[in-house]
Amino acid sequence: MSVVERTEDAAISRPKAVARRLRGPKWFLEMGWRHVVAICACLFALFPIAYVVSAAFNADQSLGGSSLIPRHVTLENFRAIFRTSQPAGSEFLPAHYVRWFLNSMLIAGATAVATVILGALAAYAFSRFRFKGRRFGMLALLLIQMFPQLLAVVAIYLIVLRVGDVFPVIGLNKPTALIVVYLGGAMGVNTWLMKGFFDTIPSELDESARVDGATPAQIFWGIILPLATPVLAVIALISFITTLNEYVIASVILQTTQKQTLPLGLYQYIDQQFGKHWGPFAAGVLLAAIPAALLFTFLQRYIVQGLTAGAVKG
């Protein structure tokens, strides 16, 4: 994630143009090798994407024999994932792609928004208030984060199962239940990240606002949050993408096909005993990547430095 300098300083700090033009081996030693490294890194990053794109448009269903450039280009894979009934003679299963997609967007979107709000509230308290158990609370959040989430799967299943008897809204097979579980799981890291950022916002701003007559809530919404947009954007993005990708907990809680998310639904294409349908799988994955990419493009402009410039004499 690039951090864009919003102030004009960016222009000033740009290194001055190299006066002398380098040539030949000297050029390679000073400049050229950087290009090689950059190109290698790009290839490394783009390689999997190239294969997914290729598989999505490839009429050939097997992965092993296919080449990177498909021999027969087709949109059939895309049609297949939107087909809700199995046509005669087709080997594809009927799919619920649209439903999965919507489920995923809803769950990931709600989780991202709620994570940001919850995390920011907790971080504000940890950053600005001095209360009993503050240190313990911070350490506990960090410690709990040390355990892999897989450890909790059994417990989560049992809790959701039982709680569902009392509050069906957060019972098994309910997206709300999954959102609640995700929120709990992500609290620690996000709170720490945001607290770190809030600590860099001068506390004189809070004090100044208090003297001006602001309540803690007004300070939080009116002063701190607007200045914390970079970290809020980062957390929202990370939270959205991890939620979109999450498989294990989703598979435990969401049990019927209609309720499932994209990873669960798409996995069925490549999980069948007599055929792995990589084509529709790749097509589905490719489409699922679009909202994440759009969100990144949208949030990127908030990820800037220097928002607090001018607040206090540096």
Added chain:
Amino acid sequence: MAEVIFDKVEKVYGNDVRAVHDLSLEIGDGEFVVLVGPSGCGKTTALRMVAGLEEISDGTVSIGGRVVNELTPKERDIAMVFQNYALYPHLSVSDNIGFGLRLRKMPKEEVASRIEWAAKLLGLTPYLDRRPKELSGGQRQRVAMGRAIVRHPQVFLMDEPLSNLDAKLRVQMRAEIARIQHEVGVTTIYVTHDQVEAMTMGDRVAVMRKGELQQMDEPQKLYDSPKNLFVASFIGSPAMNIVEATVERRGGGIVVRLGDQELPVPEDVARRRPALSGYSGRTLALGIRPENLEDASVARNGGARLHGRVLLTEALGSEILAHVQIDAAPVVTDDVVEGAVVDETEQVVAADLLGESGDGRRTTFVGRFDAASRVKPDTDIELVVDTAKLQFFDLDTGHAIHESAV
């Protein structure tokens, strides 16, 4: 209409760190009072207790006759200017100034007209739509002032508002703040470590040290009759020359002996300090302000003389500061060292400088000479001392040997 009263105020951090101790002082309605002292003297803590940003451990603070100990900053009706301005960076100048008014749900037209009034008073009108980062330091400082005055609060609190400005601008803003305060007539408590700021701006100045009030008086009184060695060495620039001297009776009068030289104490000076004769045969701290020393070759009036050797001269155009070494023991007590240097971490250096002659037998005086003086470094010099202005302090207690003891 509000006076501010500190009554036996204490501030204790944790269990043992005492930031403010037994602070009692009264600030009249519309008065401009400066709290001054070296870093860590508790002046900022005292200010923050008035603001409601710091809890009061004991005693009471009242504003306009109302005890405010338990009130939130909002309920106290005060405005504060912070050392680093603390402007809201995401708001325009006009929104920064109007922030407190909007929080109080003031009608829009009223907010707009008050912002306009404050901007005009501070010369900020062309910048109302800018963000703080697009302003210079001096302009930011004005915005911070604007945010304070626009609310018409009962009390202004200012925490070293000029210390981040460039030296010349600071002098201009000093006058400007005094002018604005005079114009709006609001009770003001101003915290600074700069004694020049304190002397020039305050109706009265309260000198603090280690959490305790040392003396509160009008600037001139503070300068002319400091209550103790600390105030004596803290107020005034260049600082008062302080040297060990022995009191001796000579004939009907009193003389003070500095090393092997003597200064007669004028009869009326001694008469106004009856306690002085009790020091006969003992050593005390003698204080002489730089302007009470003059190069004998240009002195208009005769008088008592001291011999010394010029180490260094600083020509300021209007006057010459001469550093003259005298054969007499310097006073290097904590009082003097702390008064001499504001920054705690630099006090070792200050102690070194005060006792620079090493053997503790020589003291460097600073004299403020007439510009006509032809004084040169590394020459011997004769100084004329205005003995009517001598100040005396007890070496053990640091207290001034007072005129008021009559």
